[in-house]
Amino acid sequence: MEKFDVAIIGGGSAGLAALKQLSNLGKQAILIEGGKKIGTKNVSGGLLYSKNTTIGKVYNVEDVYDNFLTDAPVERQITKYMLHATSKDKMFSLDLTPTHNYQTNFGYSVLLNKLLPWFAKEALNSAEKTGGGIVTGIHVRSIMWKDENTIIIETDELEPFQVKAVIAADGVNSEVAQITGARRKFTQSDLYQGVKVVVKLPEEIIEERFEITNNEGAAHLFAGDVTLNHIGGGFLYTNKDTLSVGAVYHYDSLIEKPTEPYELVNALLSNPFVIELIKDEVPETKENYKNLSKEEELRTRFKANKLIKDWKELHHTYYSPSGVKELLANGKYKTKEEIKNKVDSIHDELVSKYDIEFESNYVELEYSAKLVPDGKRCRMKKPYFKNILFIGDAAGRGIFVGPRIEGLNVGIDDAVRAAEAVSNAIDKNSFHSNILGERYRRLVEESPYTKDMDEIDKNYLKVFLDCTKQVPNDIVDYRYRAIFKLMSNSTFRGISVGLVNKLGYRRLLPILESNKTYTEVPIKIAERKGKDVQKSYSIRIPAIAERIAKLNYNDDSLSHIKVLDSQSDFMKKMVTLCPTKCYSMENGRVILQHEGCIECGTCLKETEWRHPRGEKGIAYQYG
Amino acid sequence: MLNPSGTLNVAVIVKLEPDFSEGNVSYNSDGTLNRAETKNVLGPHSAVASSAALYAKVKYGANVSVATMGPPIAEAALQQSQLICNADELHLYSDRIFAGADTLATSEVLRAGIKKMANEQGIDIVFSGHRASDGETGQTGPQTAWKLGYPFIGNVIDYDIDKERGYVRLQRLIKNYGHNDIIEELESPLPVFITLDPSYSPFFNTVSQRLNLALNQNDAEKRSSRYKEYLKTFSAQSLELNLKSVGLPGSPTIVYKVEKIPRAKANRKADIIDGYSQENLSQVARRIYGILGETIIK
Incomplete structure (x- = not known):
């Protein structure tokens, strides 16, 4: 049987950081990833932070990849961060x-499908020096212990192999946690469900519309009527030449009043303010070729489609400085003006010859969904099991504090800490929990991120309250009014936050995270103090079937999900809550069609849920 | 016994062929192939042979040389093969005198090339494709093996090498007793000449093989982008060939007539349906349901 020092299961941002860090420490580590390529199974809302905390050191992405700031394919640095209350x-x-x-x-x-392959390249370069590396398209099936220091890993694709320690970075639906029983399945109150669409928009149009320069980016958060009465909110982030538009809602609230996840993102997309932000010119076929003969009609349609494709590409390139530069360098066009003329001439040809109309609409590229663990409710207090360490989403470590939602940076911080613990254990050649697991637990406890999950940071609260000064006091409920008053005085704030943290921050959650804070109050504020927003066109949002049809799948004839009780209340709610409509009702029973599954794990609680076999299942292009 | 160097030495014979994949073929008005318009690529069977060499490289750390006979543009086949198997050397047998060769004359050039490799570094396995997609004879491989005096094994679907004993254990597809696709297992001493069954695809089933595979694929990309550094060209003279046994003089085959293949009679009638309209599509679905509906098990 082949032997390696460490296996990292899962090639997301946390797993790759662990590989990079362990390799930097001179240790041999192999990373096992289920997707055919790195990045195809990953979804993120889209912000990657680097922090500089006063209460302790966090390990940032640029600490792990020293050329991150110069070379990494990130989208935009967020310089504007807005919260909008809508009604x-x-x-x-x-x-x-x-x-x-x-x-x-x-x-x-960031878009993970662009960023993670870069992380992988960097990590692989280091890993190869220590005899490690990355193996993709592999699904881990079982984990066994030969003795205290030896774990045997069985996969669907390869011969079993043995390692001394495992770092589990297999995400919020961690199968390693399930098969080892390291932690309970996350329950609905632990989780948020996020649904995102990536919208195409030319680079310079983004910059003009969001009033940012080439190096800047904007983030917009939404609460109010766009939440459709759920706890959570919408977001819109600018990428280089796309936008990430999504909705993140507390799973409890979705279970209580089931709403189709795509309706939540649609509610955001059809908000008049958002409509104007995502607007683009889109060619629409009128299909008036009926007077032509059958063959002629097909030929015309083919030509029209080809021209539309050309127009879309050139229209997009025209607004991108780097794209224009490339076209000019190719020598195909001499000036930018010439490109514009070509765009216009194709435009005119389409209108006059092919009966195409150009309308205002938006261009959706990809629909995706994922569960997000709320660290303050579900972080693993003991993030290890024997000689397996859990990091990132797999350990339930996500930060949700008001508008602050972070996961990628937390996973990277965990990865560095896990790598240090594992490296130390290898040096001592002992993987007993006193040496490895407990040490890792202590390192994680020291992390400022852990503190963010456990306590209210009174300084952050002050910054937040300062931002909300324009909100009239009488809008909020009497309960909040008292809190507001208390909090605006720094001595009281210090004392009361201290008291709350002593009593347990979790007790306050039902008040802090309620329909009132996310829906009712924002609606009231918008109605009383809000500006009018006019929309200039009516949006056409693709149906869910169209969205699924655009996704890439490598179908597995074998279903990776097994419904345990097809008549349970929970499963009946899945008919509504599955983001890709995999469940339907037939004769009072819930039936599953797994082909459209995007592996978000929404149905995990009452199913036998595995990741698909290697290379199978969804393959995202943006992520 | 393995060759004296101790490293497994593998040669792959490939061919540059017209790209017959969909949408890439161009025909003259008389139905013959328009060679000028049709792009040339590494033949599909040559690609299979290259992937067998990749298996040897990944699993046994083999030293791989790819060889082809043809005009200078045949370099493209060597480059594409290198991208698959991360070849260490590329050999092009190119000489005006080789033009017009049939399979026998081609085999003579390939024999000389492989023999030269065998003399210089030792050769353990020669891989070639099942047949070429433009010639379709399947003769060149076996003839070259015969000329070299190596055991020839065709339609191979899997192999393993016993380095100690210098033997190769193979599985191949044969037809026997009226059954197709019988798997025959056999063993042969090295050196050996192997042609691959078109269904062959290498499988890497341990972690180290996968790691090695990734390393090789990475390397192959780098190497093939600078393939000229790995390229050696050989003329008839440098291969010490008898000029009477190569090219046109060495080719006993005379093609005096090529007949057009008559269009096959179809006994089905096709309706062309415009897939852009939702209504037409549901009509198609209804028709399929009409035909298959009864066979669906409810």
Whole structure:
């Protein structure tokens, strides 16, 4: 049987950071990833932070990859951070940039399918020096212990192999946690469900519309009527030449009043303010070729489609400085003006010859979903099992504090700590929990991120409250009014936050995270103080079937999900809550069609849920 | 016994062929192939042979040389093969005198090339494709093996090497007693000449093989982008060939007539349906359901 020092299961941002870090420490580690390529199974809302905390050191992405700032394919550095309260065509905006900047070096918008392959390349370069590496398209099936220091890993694709320690980075639906029983399955109150669409928009149009320069980015958060009465909110982040638009809602609230996840993102997309932000010119076929003969009709349609494709590409390139530069360098066009003329001439040809109309709409590229663990409710207090360490989402470590949602940076911080613990254990050649697991637990406890999950940071609270000064006091409920008053005085704030943290921050959650804070109060604010927002066109949002049809799957004939009780209340709710409509009702029973599954894990609680076999299942292009 | 160097030495014979994949073929009005318009690529069977060499490289750390006979543009086949198998050397047998060769004359050039390799570094396995997609004879491989005096094994679907004993254990597909696709297992001493069954695809089933595979694929990309550094060209003279046994003079085959293949009679009638309209699509679905509906087990 082949032997390696460490196996890292899962090639997301946390797993790759662990590989990179262990290799930097001179240890041999292999990373096992289920997707055919790194990055195809990953989804993120889209912000990666680097922090500079006063209460202790966090390990940032640029500490792991020293050329991150110069070379990494990130999207935009967020310089504007806004919170909008919405009610129909009224909107009230708060500038939360100070909260975004709070103890922050930078926050980049990212698309994981672009960023993770770069992480992988960097990690692989280091790993190869120590005899490690990355193996993709492999699904881990079982984990066994030969003795205290030896773990045998069985996969669906390869011969079994043995390692001394495992770092489990297999995400929120961690199968390693399930098969070893290291932690309970996350329950609905532990989780948020996030649904995202990636929208295409030319680079310079983004910059003009969001009032940012080439190096800047904007983040917009939404609460109010766009939540459809759920606890959570919407977001819109600018990428280089795309936008990430999504909705993140507390699973409890979705179970209580089941709403189709895509309806939540649609509610955001059809908000009049958002409509104007995502607007683009889109060619629409009128299909008036009926007077032509059958063959002629097909030929015309083919030509028209080809021209539309050309127009879309060139229209997109025209607004991208780097794209224009490339076209000019190719020598195909001499001036930028010439490209514009070509775009216009194709445009005119389509309108005059092919009966195409150009309408205002938006261009959706990819629909995705994922569960997000709320660390303050579900972080693993003991993030290890024997000689397996859990990091990132697999350990339930996500930060949800008001508008602050972070996961990628937490996973990277965990990875560095896990790598240190494992490296130390290898040096001592002992993997007993006193040496490995407990040491890792202590390192994680020291992390400022852990503190963020357990306690309210009174300084952050002050920055937040300062941002919300324009909100009239009488809008909020008497309960909050008292809190507001208390909090605006620094001595009281210090004392009361201290008291709350002593009593347990979790007890306050039902008040802090309620329909009132996410829906009712924002609606009231928008109605009272909001500006009117006019929309200039009516949006056409693709149906869920169209969205699924655009996704890439490598179908597995074998279903990776098994329904345990097809008549349970929970499963019946899945008919509504599955983001890709995998469940339907037939004769009072819930039936599953797994082919459209995007592996979000929404149905995990009452199913036998495995990741698909290697290379199978969904393959995202943006992530 | 393995060759004296101790490293497994593998040669792959490939061929540059017209790209017959969909949408890439161009025909003259008389139905013959328009060679000028049709792009040339590494033949599909040559690609299979290259992947067998990749298996040897990943699993046994083999030293791989790819060889082809043809005009200078045949370099493209060597480059594409290198991208698959991360070849260490590329050999092009190119000489005006080789033009017009049939399979026998081609085999003579390949024999000389492989023999030269065998003399210089030792050769353990020669891989070639099942047949070429433009010639379709399947003769060149076996003839070259015969000329070299190596055991020839065709339609191979898997192999393993016993380095100690210098033997190769193979599985191949044969037809026997009226059954297709019988798997025959056999053993042969090295050196050996192997042609691969078109269904062959290497499988890497241990972690180290996968790691090695990734390393090789990475390397192959780098190498093939600078393939000229790995390229050696050989003329008839440098291969010490008898000029009467190569090219046109060495080719006993005379093609005096090529007949057009008549269009096959179809006994089905096709309706062309415009897939852009939702209504037409549901009509198609209804028709399929009409035909298959009864066979669906409810």
